Amino acid sequence: MPEIVKLNVGGAVNAALARALDEMPETLLYGEDVALPGGVFGVTRGLQKRFGDRVFDTPISETAMLGAAVGAASFGRRPIVEIMWIDFSLVAFDQIVNQAANVRYVSEGRTTAPLTIRTQQGNAPGACAQHSQNLEALLLHVPGIRVAMPRTPQDSYDVLLAAIASDDPTVVIENRTLYAGSKEAVEIGGPVQPIGGHRRRRTGSDATVVCWGAITAKVLDAVDRLEGEGVSVDVIEAVWLNPFDTEVVLESAARTGRLLVVHEAARTGGFGAEVLARVAESGVPLRTAPRRLGLADSRIPSAPQLAAALLPQTNDVETALRELVAGGAA
Amino acid sequence: MKLDDLLSMWRIRALEEKIRDLRLEGPIVGSVHLANGQESVAVGACSQLRPQDALYATYRGHGWAVARGVPPREIFAELMGRVTGVNGGRGGSAHFSAPQHGFHGENSIVGAGAPIAVGAALAGKYDGSRRAAMTVFGDGAINQGAVAEAMNFAAALGLGVVFVCENNRYSELTPIDDMVAEPDLSRRASALGIPAVRIDGNDLAQVRTATRLAVEAAAAGRGPSFIEAHTQRIVGHYIGDSEQYRPAGELERDLVVEPIARLTRELLADGVPTESVERCERRAREEMETAAAAALRDPLADPATAKEHLYA
Numbered sequence: 001m002p003e004i005v006k007l008n009v010g011g012a013v014n015a016a017l018a019r020a021l022d023e024m025p026e027t028l029l030y031g032e033d034v035a036l037p038g039g040v041f042g043v044t045r046g047l048q049k050r051f052g053d054r055v056f057d058t059p060i061s062e063t064a065m066l067g068a069a070v071g072a073a074s075f076g077r078r079p080i081v082e083i084m085w086i087d088f089s090l091v092a093f094d095q096i097v098n099q100a101a102n103v104r105y106v107s108e109g110r111t112t113a114p115l116t117i118r119t120q121q122g123n124a125p126g127a128c129a130q131h132s133q134n135l136e137a138l139l140l141h142v143p144g145i146r147v148a149m150p151r152t153p154q155d156s157y158d159v160l161l162a163a164i165a166s167d168d169p170t171v172v173i174e175n176r177t178l179y180a181g182s183k184e185a186v187e188i189g190g191p192v193q194p195i196g197g198h199r200r201r202r203t204g205s206d207a208t209v210v211c212w213g214a215i216t217a218k219v220l221d222a223v224d225r226l227e228g229e230g231v232s233v234d235v236i237e238a239v240w241l242n243p244f245d246t247e248v249v250l251e252s253a254a255r256t257g258r259l260l261v262v263h264e265a266a267r268t269g270g271f272g273a274e275v276l277a278r279v280a281e282s283g284v285p286l287r288t289a290p291r292r293l294g295l296a297d298s299r300i301p302s303a304p305q306l307a308a309a310l311l312p313q314t315n316d317v318e319t320a321l322r323e324l325v326a327g328g329a330a
Numbered sequence: 331m332k333l334d335d336l337l338s339m340w341r342i343r344a345l346e347e348k349i350r351d352l353r354l355e356g357p358i359v360g361s362v363h364l365a366n367g368q369e370s371v372a373v374g375a376c377s378q379l380r381p382q383d384a385l386y387a388t389y390r391g392h393g394w395a396v397a398r399g400v401p402p403r404e405i406f407a408e409l410m411g412r413v414t415g416v417n418g419g420r421g422g423s424a425h426f427s428a429p430q431h432g433f434h435g436e437n438s439i440v441g442a443g444a445p446i447a448v449g450a451a452l453a454g455k456y457d458g459s460r461r462a463a464m465t466v467f468g469d470g471a472i473n474q475g476a477v478a479e480a481m482n483f484a485a486a487l488g489l490g491v492v493f494v495c496e497n498n499r500y501s502e503l504t505p506i507d508d509m510v511a512e513p514d515l516s517r518r519a520s521a522l523g524i525p526a527v528r529i530d531g532n533d534l535a536q537v538r539t540a541t542r543l544a545v546e547a548a549a550a551g552r553g554p555s556f557i558e559a560h561t562q563r564i565v566g567h568y569i570g571d572s573e574q575y576r577p578a579g580e581l582e583r584d585l586v587v588e589p590i591a592r593l594t595r596e597l598l599a600d601g602v603p604t605e606s607v608e609r610c611e612r613r614a615r616e617e618m619e620t621a622a623a624a625a626l627r628d629p630l631a632d633p634a635t636a637k638e639h640l641y642a
Contacts, residue, residue, distance in 0.1 A: 028452075028456070053455075054456070056487075058483065058487075059479070059482055059483055059486055061479035061482065061483055063445055063475060063476045063479045063480075064445045064448060064476070064479035064480050064482070064483035065483075066445070067442070067444070067445020067446045067448060067449060067476065067479075067480065068445055068446070068448045068449035068452050068483065069449060070445075070446045070449055071384075071386075071434075071445070071446040071447060071448060071449020071450040071451075071452065071453065071463070072449035072450070072452045072453040073449070074429070074434065074446075074449070074450070074453075075384070075449070075450055075453035075454070075457065075461075076453060076457060077449075077452070077453045077456065077457075079449075091475075094439055094442055094476065095442070095445060095446075095476075098438075098439050098442065099437075099439075099442060099446060102425075103435075104639055104640070104641070104642070105420060105639050105640050106417055106420045106421045106425055106426075106427070107417055107420070107421070107427050107429070107435070107639075108417055108418050108420060108638075108639050109639045110417075110427070110428075110429055110430070111427060111429055111434070111435070112642070114642075143640055144640055144641070146641075166642065167642035168641050168642050
């Protein structure tokens with residue numbers, strides 16, 4: 001029975017994992033430090049105690065972890081693997097791109113890989129260049145892999161369960177700066193949702209913002225500032241990036257005539273470029289040139305003030321929106 | 331029994347030679363890697379696998395598929411892009427699978443099958459199958475991190491993986507001895523706490539014994555094993571390989587010790603009639619001619635289906 005509980009993102013992820021392990025006996029949960037220590041962020045705390053040997057620690061061997069997921073998934077298990085930082089997935093990209101993404105297609109569906117990779121990404125103050133990247137575009141370039149980036153406690157719960165229940169290999173990218181955030185009312189125990197979908201965070205008619213991940217909070221701050229000045233903005237948070245809700249973006253852009261995409265990932269080759277390309281290809285008429293904000297094409301420095309100079313801030317979003325609205329005023 | 335072994339090895343040799351012909355004549359396109367000379371490892375190892383066991387091979391995997399029971403016609407069809415291919419032409423020579431026969435796939439990425447086999451064994455820990463997961467790779471793959479990770483992962487978690495290293499002396503085109511300081515590759519495994527043996531892969535009895543013990547250990551929950559089987563590839567790394575790297579006289583020596591020549595000599599020395607021995611080759615070649623001809627008559631995979639099966 002659905003119930004409402006107060007959870008932060010970390011608690012919501014834990015609740016989703018507990019439910020999956022409880023309701024889907026074929027699930028396995030493993031990764032570095034996830035079982036006995038309960039995860040470096042405490043997200044998997046208590047799960048080994050509750051679910052025994054279906055929750056276990058592994059060597060620091062991302063390739064073996066993900067290869068084992070591909071193999072176990074093809075034999076009826078439903079592995080949930082934690083990759084502690086998305087930056088660490090790079091040492092195991094073969095198993096994601098060449099293996100997990102391929103098995104269903106090349107086997108004509110005889111072999112499948114219903115596995116979930118839970119990871120987290122993004123900059124946090126003081127984080128080094130190898131612990132700060134936003135790499136969703138690398139995964140989105142790979143047909144066969146589903147990708148989601150939940151942000152709120154409710155979405156973190158719902159999206160993770162949808163991913164685990166999905167028969168596709170799915171990467172759920174969380175953000176460690178959100179795990180210990182404030183608790184919110186979360187409905188747990190409701191029907192497991194299908195993959196896909198967006199969240200419309202604000203409704204407006206002057207411009208459309210498409211964004212995903214933790215940076216959405218900055219977008220909402222900027223939009224709320226502008227609202228006091230009578231500028232109303234449609235904000236579409238793309239919780240799922242594959243599948244991506246192109247239609248909702250086209251509908252909104254057609255209505256507002258102005259489009260801004262904001263992500264924390266680097267601009268060049270970022271998924272924002274794909275969103276703009278889809279809008280351009282659709283022929284939806286815009287009143288002014290679309291914009292995108294992302295990490296200036298750069299490595300990411302550790303010092304917070306240096307990183308902040310490269311990553312989009314609330315003021316940058318506000319400025320971009322002001323320019324966008326002014327540009328299409330005629 | 332020995333005649334059956336000879337027939338099994340000839341089936342692989344004849345399949346590979348027919349594939350070579352079809353590649354040179356045109357119906358097969360693309361990169362093709364043959365396993366001529368290595369037949370005994372596949373025949374011996376697969377003879378010890380049970381239906382519930384999982385086999386992961388490499389791009390040099392046609393012979394392993396045949397030894398596991400994949401019908402040759404479906405292999406030929408796969409390599410020719412036919413709808414009747416084991417994967418309807420999506421896998422091709424280097425990346426096909428037939429899980430219904432316990433053949434869980436070739437892999438075109440050197441060493442990548444090893445971690446996946448670990449997962450098959452991991453699943454076996456929960457499903458009660460007592461599954462042994464066998465992963466086959468070449469000597470070159472021993473230098474891949476994926477293989478090292480897979481071996482340690484299996485050892486640390488006590489998973490029933492059988493690591494079979496077919497040491498054919500060449501890491502693709504480069505002598506393996508030039509790429510390692512320790513020529514005993516089995517020591518990689520023993521260093522990780524995995525029981526490891528080095529055997530003459532041309533000797534079917536040795537292959538059988540080593541594999542039987544490894545599969546038994548896996549099934550009994552005693553964890554992984556490692557077998558380094560010394561063998562030789564008597565053709566190029568791929569069709570078209572000029573093999574300029576081979577020292578003079580090497581191929582001639584290999585042609586004497588390779589397993590079909592070896593078993594043929596043994597049978598004749600045992601007094602088996604020449605006619606019976608020769609019938610193995612003839613029968614295998616006839617079977618492959620028939621299978622290839624049937625595959626050639628099968629319809630090509632339909633381009634309208636190219637987008638299917640990407641997602642659930």
